[in-house]
Amino acid sequence: MRLTYPTSVKIVRVPCTGKVDVQHMLRAMEKGADGIYIVGCKEGECHYKYGNLRARRRVEQVQKILNAVGMQSERVQMYNLSSSDAPLFVKYAEEMNDRIKKLGPNPIKARAKSKDQQAA
Amino acid sequence: MNLDGNPGNFKAHIRQEPRFIDVTKCTSCGECAKACPIEVTNEYDRGLSKRKAVFKKYAQAIPGAYAISKRGTAPCKATCPAHVSIQGYIALINQGKYQEAIELFRDEHPFPAVCGRVCHHPCESACTRNDYDEPLGIRELHRFLGDWENGVDGRFLPKTAEEKRDEKVAVIGAGPAGLSTAYFLARKGYAVTIFEKLPVAGGMMAVGIPEYRLPRNMLQREIDMICDLGVEIKTGVTFGTDITFDSLKADGYAAVFMGLGLHKGRGLGVENEDAEGVLQGVDFLRDAALGKEVSIGKNVLVIGGGNVAIDVALTAKRKGAENVTMVCLERREEMPAWEHEIEEALEGDINIVNSYGPKSFFIDKGNKFSGIEFKSCTAVFDEQGRFSPAFDENACEAFFGDTVIVAIGQATETADIEGQNVPMTARGRLAADPVTLQTPLEWVFAGGDAFHGPKSVVDAVASGKEAAESIDRYINGLDLREGRTKEWTFDKPEIINEPHKDRTRVRCLDPKARECNFLEVSYGYNEEEAKAEADRCLKCGICSECYQCVDACLANAIDHEQIAEERDLDVGSVVLCPGNDIFDPGRLDDIYSYNSSPNVLTSAEFERILSASGPTMGHLVRPSDHTEPKRIAWLQCVGSRDNNRCGNGYCSSVCCMYACKEAMIAKDHCDYELDTVIFNMDVRTFGKDYEKYYLRAKDKSGVKFVKSRIHTVTEDPATGNLLLRYADEAGNIVDAEFDMVVLSVGLEVPQSTIETARRLDINLNKYNFAETTPDHPVNTSRPGVFACGIFQGPKDIPTAVTEASAAACAAGRNLSEARGTRIKEVVKPVEIDVEGEIPRIGVFVCDCGINIAGVIDVPGVREYAEKLPYVVYAGENLFTCSQDAQDQMKEIIKEHKINRVVVSSCTPKTHEPIFMDTLESVGLNKYLFEMANIRNQDSWVHGNDPEGATIKARELVRMSVARAASLRPLHERQIPVTRRAMVVGGGVAGMNAALGIADQGFEVVLVEKEAELGGLGNRLTKTIEGMDIRNYVKDLAAQVKGHAKIDVLTNYVIVDFSGFKGNFKTEVLVGESMASRILEHGVTIMATGANEYRPKEFLYGENPRVLTQLELGDRLEEAGGADGLDHVVMIQCVGSRNEENPNCSRICCQSAIKNAIHLKKLNPETQIYILYRDIRTYGLLEDYYTEARRLGVRFFRFSPDDAPVVVAISDGVNVTFMDHILGRKISLDADLVTLSAGVEAGDTEELANIMKLNRNAENFFVEAHVKLRPVEMGTEGIYLCGTAHSPQLMTESIAQAMAAASRATTMLSQPYLTLSAVTAVVDPEKCASCLICARSCPYGVPRINDEGVSHIDDALCQGCGACAAECPAKAIQLSWYEDDQIMSKVDALLEGEI
Structure with missing residues (x-):
């Protein structure tokens, strides 16, 4: 359908959201990603039975960790949709983009920068 | 399609309609659809949206290429002698694309402006609107284009050949035929010189057609444009005197075209015709046009009734004549002149006198004309319609005047050409072949009026075009005739509900203002008028052949010349699965108001509204006003179970389920409370687990179910709401109002299928489904031809998919010898070892035509890629997936010693395999490949932000390059297949599965736990159709036992089972001795069957007068079985649809009806009462329900919370039950x-x-996927059939068994299986044997091996990566998705910027 969504979204392909690891998400946050969201099949429709449910648990885990270190946990989200549902994909992309815009850039980036400046 | 021959050796004659797009070249980019001006109804959205004439049916369509819809050629184009794409330029006018429109016109015809004024427009007579209201003003529309071009001072010519040719061609005569010949030859690159006798070019266009009809400047513009192509016109040169055939030959002309025209007037043959004051019409017009002095006096007579006579009369008037009288032979209605010209003459004050022929001229002494005596003409034509005027010499009349101008016909001026041996016919025309226009002098061609007689300009253009084609072929030594007898046929569309639109009238110069001047009479259309008129076009040809798509397609995939292809195929079997139509409720508009109310939809339309890719993108709104509905009603059985109104007596089987589904999804789509009501007679949710779905709809989602068949839907015109009036179960009349009504329309066999069946000599049943028998569910009446899907009978998707595999099994039986004989092995080069090499990455950035390059700065991305780490090459391709680009890629890989490839283009979903093949073909491991999707994930979705899209493309390429650098070669392991099957269970299903496999040539071990084969089949008597099951089972068992490939083990117990697909090992203990035997087999089929429930309710087992249906079936087979049975009560749903077993048992309704009919036939006096909840005689079984009611069987619905009560009485049993119609309990003493x-x-x-193996809550085995893999189990290599899967009829079990056999055969037929390389691998050094992997694997694959660490069998691993993500020690990596490989992308994105 070629519906438009924000260019800020870049997709990393995995065979199943169940493959997405906590460390993958944390690493991305650490490197300065402003937000991460995992898009899995609808619950109950996972090709590999319950990979999307595992992913949701891991997202929740990452959210807890972020909270614990004082970062906004909303930067990480789990979404579910059917692969043919382009309008919903766009809706989620826009929702995520708006959420991140409100939150502003990943604070880790700012710290890294100020550290760089201090060093300089 | 036609079919000759015999099973195993058919010849199938097939016809493939053209697609007009080369599927091998189409990249599915959609640029053609953007360019297409034609919008038509989108069938895929059931008419709820529009699509273009060039289209792709839906996003996931296979093949993924576009196609063009055509309905032959549009009537206008077909009828136009020059075959101009009329519908095309009209469509382009509609879009305001005037330049494209005029270029399209000029592609076939050089004179849009001239013909826009003078054409006799046969197209308009053929115009479909002519049959409906008024034809389109086609001529005026292309005149508009000519005027527009003049207004913008443009000269828009179509493409011409790039290379000029050396050959010269001479054209004699600069009339429309000669000019057209020159025009088309010049476009082919030839040097053309036109020799014209007159001082001006244009022929009759210049000196025949008066200026007030065709302004000379407009003519000159179009002649000048021909000269712009390099054509030279030499005027004042007479053929025969100034030039000759010999001189032309000597001057090096390779061919000559003769377009001499008819410039000489025909005489009357009446005495004194040579008198002064007697003029010839053509001479008069020519002199007037050339500005010569013409003196005609005040009173002019014109003889003739054709267009030329009218031109003469009107010109005479403009030249100063006061009184002009036209006299002609014909009656007014017979006059050969066009009606609009006659009207113009009358407007011009011309006196027309009909039915007179000249008798003699009056002359004065100076031999000057003074008048004529006319005799009255009594008939112009004879009885055969030939011209043969009859006169009454006694009825004469004299007319007097200063001049008489004779305009009764024309001839070629032959005086000049005498002695040139120009080939002429007896009638004085140029002689030439009617198709090739070649004269007996082989280098000379002829056309135009001098060849075909007096016709219109467009006919001259047509002959000029044909002559040019012939001359080109002649010069190139090609066959002049080949492929030139195209029949221009057309079909007109059926016009329904099309609003009438009046033709846009052309404004004209006031008749008074026309006197004594040659100002153009007609103003033509202005832009607004042209658009209004163009909008009336009905798009008869669908595709308008405007060829805009051809220009838009950079892949050159479009071919408008494609024609239907007929082919003969050698085949051994034929499977028919032509699908279905849905019932058109418009046929019952008086009931359902489907045609008249926009808010009454079919279920198929409603599905599209619910679909995310549908016309409203999944937003639930009603069509009339796009508001969100609050109440929706579904009406069941529209076009099904309806012998009265539509003749479809069968149940369509699927509608109850889809209505439940649609109601639930509709509720899901709404963030408000949506009220949904399904009006039904019975809810037929009889499939596996379907009852649970129905309960979910009813109890969880709150969908309401009302038992009533609605007989009238009325629209409230004020609101668009729909009013339903129905009787509820208690008989009360209820009025209800809904915002939308969905008609649950049934399935039907399409007319086209009925015709196919007739051609193939296949018997159809009374509803036009293929005739089959219960024991051979997919065999049609013609041996070797099989049917499946809805053509076989109404059914749902799982059953259709199952049956398709069954048909494949049946078809395969005739083909087993030929298996594998047409396979070509792909030879792959030895793989290059890249282990330890530093990555050398090649990046191929794709333009995808303008799909990517139109948005993203591709050269910029390519340059960027060059600078990325490890990149040794970066290139750009127009289409990276094209064959030539693939060949180049191979060379580049070799040349630059590339060891990792990144293609930056579209989606790996469709294109990854293509590029991986390319890698393999040059010896590179195919897993050293990565794609960056800069089309689907970038240019397509960020078209509004090219800059942002380019930045993103760089990022995506950077991420892919980073991952590519981290890739390692992977190898797909091959494992041999044990080519033997084990079938578990020797019932009807198991035996059919065994035969299905064994007949394909594979060994089968059939294991049955009982001593005898047959299973539950041994207890059955007859099918509802009357087939004897006992004999069938006996024959089947004999066949199985006698089959050389089948080993039957009875009295077995399975004690151990291990292995994986292709390599299973089963230990069985066989016989009384319990001897152990190990079976090795590649596949396993589970056919363990089911039993009849042994009731605990209704005194069963306590009272001998309470039986099950199986027991009754047995009893009725015995002599006197029906004796003494005056009252029989049957109770449905015993042991089904209750808390213990929520499922419907599918077969019991038909069992009851089968036994009831049997009983009624044995003893018509028996009163039978069937107490039911819903009668579920799905599909064609419905006929038996109808039959039972006809025989007097009575049906009473009961509700489970008010179930019947059975008590024993002295001489029988008493049953008490509620009758909903009477509203009271009925107590009945029954014999049984x-x-x-x-x-x-x-x-x-x-x-x-x-x-x-997985079982569901009711202990039936669970299939891998309900629809996609209905006979496969979760464990690969294990298949499932018969009642072990779910309750089903014997015939359904047989089909399912054959399906399982077919699926199993696909595995057995391969000598080895190739395993995926994307599997999880354990690093034993890191493994802590914590078992988390074993617990996380959805398939239970990880095992702790002998070394005490986890082991994952790559034959069993499905590659999801769950274990890798869960493993706390990170000891597991999923190949190709290793953590480093995933993280490399993240790192490259976030900190790899360069």
């Missing part, structure tokens, strides 16, 4: 109560444990 006991799964608990 028959319980429709449900189907209970066989006892497979232990077996399931040993074999690790």
Whole structure:
């Protein structure tokens, strides 16, 4: 359908959201990603039975960790949709983009920068 | 399609309609659809949206290429002698694309402006609107284009050949035929010189057609444009005197075209015709046009009734004549002149006198004309319609005047050409072949009026075009005739509900203002008028052949010249699965108001509204006003179960389920409370687990179900709401109002299928489904031809998919010898070892035509890629997936010693395999490949932000390059297949599965736990159709036992089972001795069957007068079985649809009806009462329900919370039940109560444990996917059929068994299986044996091996990566998705910027 969504979204392909690891998400946050969201099949429709449910648990885990270190946990989200549902994909992309815009850039980036400046 | 020959050796004659797009070249980019001006109804959205004439049916369509819809050629184009794409330029006018429109016109015809004024427009007579209201003003529309071009001072010519040719061609005569010949030859690159006798070019266009009709400047513009192509016109040169054939030959002309025209007037043959004052019409017009002095006096007579006579009369008037009288032979209505010209003459004050022929001229002494005597003409034509005027010499009349101008016909001026041996016919025309226009002098061609007689300009253009084609072929030594007899046929569309639109009238110069001047009479259309007129076009040809798509397609995939292809195929079997139509409720508009109310939709339309890719993108709104509906009603059985109104007596089987589904999804789509009501007679949710779905709809989602068939839907015109009036179960009349009504339309066999069946000599039943028998469910009446899907009978998707595999099994039986004989092995080069090499990455950035390059700065991305780490090459391709680009890629890989490839283009979903093949073909491991999707994930979705899209493309390429650098070669392991099957269970299903496999040439071991084969089949008597099951089972068992490839083991127990697909090992203990035997087999088929439920209710087992249906069936087979049965009550749903077993047992309704009919036939006096909840005689079984009612069987609905009560009485049993119609309880003493006991799964608990097979809550085995893999189990290599899967009829079991055999055969037919390389691998050094992987694997694959660490069998691993993500020690990596590989992308994105 070629519906438009924000260019800020870049997709990393995995065979199943169940493959997405906590460390993958944390690493991305650490490197300065402003937000991460995992898009899995609808619950109950996972090709590999319950990979999307595992992913949701891991997202929740990452959210807890972020909270614990004082970062906004909303930067990480789990979404579910059917692969043919382009309008919903766009809706989620826009929702995520708006959420991140409100939150502003990943604070880790700012710290890294100020550290760089201090060093300089 | 036609079919000759015999099973195993058919010849199938097939016809493939053209697609007009080369599927091998189409990249599915959609640029053609953007350019297409034609919008038509989108069938895929059931008419709720529009699509273009060039289209792709839906996003996931296979093949993924576009196609063009055509309905032959549009009538206008077909009828136009020059075959101009009329519908095309009209469509382009509609879009305001005037330049494209005029270029399209000029592609076939050089004179849009001239013909826009003078054409006799046969197209308009053929115009479909002509049959409906008024034809389109086609001529005026292309005149508009000519005027527009003049207004913008443009000269828009179509493409010409790039290379000029050396050959010269001479054209004699600069009339429309000669000019057209020159025009088309010049476009082919030839040097053309036109020799014209007159001082001006244009022929009759210049000196015949008066200026007030065709302004000379407009003519000159179009002649000048021909000269712009390099054509030279030499005027004042007479053929025969100034030039000759010999001189032309000597001057090096390779060919000559003769377009001499008809410039000489025909005489009357009346005495004194040579008198002064007697003029010839053509001479008069020519002199007037050339500005010569013409003196005609005040009173002019014109003889003739054709267009030329009218031109003469009107010109005479403009030249100063006061009184002009036209006299002609014909009656007014017979006059050969066009009606609009006659009207113009009358407007011009011309006196027309009909039915007179000249008798003699009056002359004065100076031989000057003074008048004529006319005799009255009584008939112009004879009885055969030939011109043969008859006169009454006694009825004469004299006319007097200063001049008489004779305009009764024209001839070629032959005086000049005498002695040139120009080939002429006896009638004085140029002689030439009618198709090639070649004269007997082979280098000379002829056309135009001098060849075909007086015709219109467009006919001259047509002959000029044909002559140019012939001359080109002649010069190139090609066959002049080949492929030139195209029949221009057309079909007109059926016009329904099209609003009438008046033709846009052309404004004209006031008749008074026309006097004594040659100002153009007609103003033509202005832009607004042209658009209004163009909008009337009905798009008869669908595709308008405007060829805009051809220009838009950079892949050159479009071919408008494609024609239908007929082919003969050698085939051994034929499978028919032509699908279905849905019932058109417009046929019952008086009931359902489907045609008249926009808010009454079919279920198929409603599905599209619910679909995310549908016309409203999944937003639930009603069509009339796009508001969100609050109440929706579904009406069931529209076009099904309806013998009265539509003749479809069968049940369509699927509608109850889809209505439940649609109602639930509709509710899901709404963030408000949506009220949904399904009006039904019976809810037929009889499939596996379907009842649970129905309960979910009813109890969880709150969908309401009302037992009533709606007989009238009325629209409230004020609101668009729909009013339903119905009687509820208690008989009360209820009025209800809904915002939308969905008609649950049934399935039908399309007319086209009926015709195919007739051609193939296949018998159809009374509803036009293929005739089959219960024991051979997919065999049609013609041996070797099989049917499946809805053509075989109404059914849902799982059953259709199953049956398709069954048909494949049946078809394969005739083909087993030929298996594998047409396989070509792909030879792959030895793989290059890249281990330890530094990555050398090649990046191929794709333009995808303008799909990517139109948005993203591709050269910029390519340059960027060059600078990325490890990149040794970066290139750009127009289409990276094209064959030539693939060949180049191979060379580049070799040349630059590339060892990792990144293609930056579209989606790996469709294109990854293509590029991986390319890698393999040059010896590179195919896993050293990565794609960056800069089309679907970038240019397509960020078209509004090219800059942002380019930045993103760089980022995506950077991420892919980073991952590519981290890739390692992977190898797909091959494992051999044990080519033997084990079938578990020797019932009807198991035996059919065994035969299905064995007949394909593979060994089968059939294991049956009982001593005898047959299973539950041994207890059955007859099918509802009357087939004897006992004999069938006996024959089947004999066949199985006698089959050389089948080994039957009875009295077996399975004690151990291990292995994986292709390599299973089963230990069985056989016979009384319990001897152990190990079976090795590649596939396993589970056919363990089911039992009849043994009722605990209704006194079963306590009272001998309470039986099950099976027991009654047995009893009725015995002599006197029906004796003494005056009252029989049957109770349905015993042991089904209750808390213990929520499922419907599917077969019991038909069992009851089967036995009831049998009983009624044995003893018509027996009163039978069937107490039911819903009668579920789905599909064609509905006929038996109808039959039972006809025979007087009575049906009473009961509700489960008010179930019947059965008590024993002294001489029978008493049954009390509620009658909803009477609203009271009925108590009945019966001789017999028959319980429709449900189907209970066989006892497979232990077996399931040993074999690790999934069962559902009711202990039926679970298939891998309900629709996609209905006979496969979760464990690969294990298949499922018969009642072990779910309750089903014997015939359904047979089909399912054949399906399982077919699926199993696909595995057995391969000598080895190739395993995926994307599997999880354990690093034993890191493994802590914590078992988390074993617990996380959805397939239970990880095992702790002998070394005490986890081991994942790559034959069993599905590659999801769950274990890798869960493993706390990170000891597991999923190949190709290793953590480093995923993280490399993240790192590259976030900190790899360069």
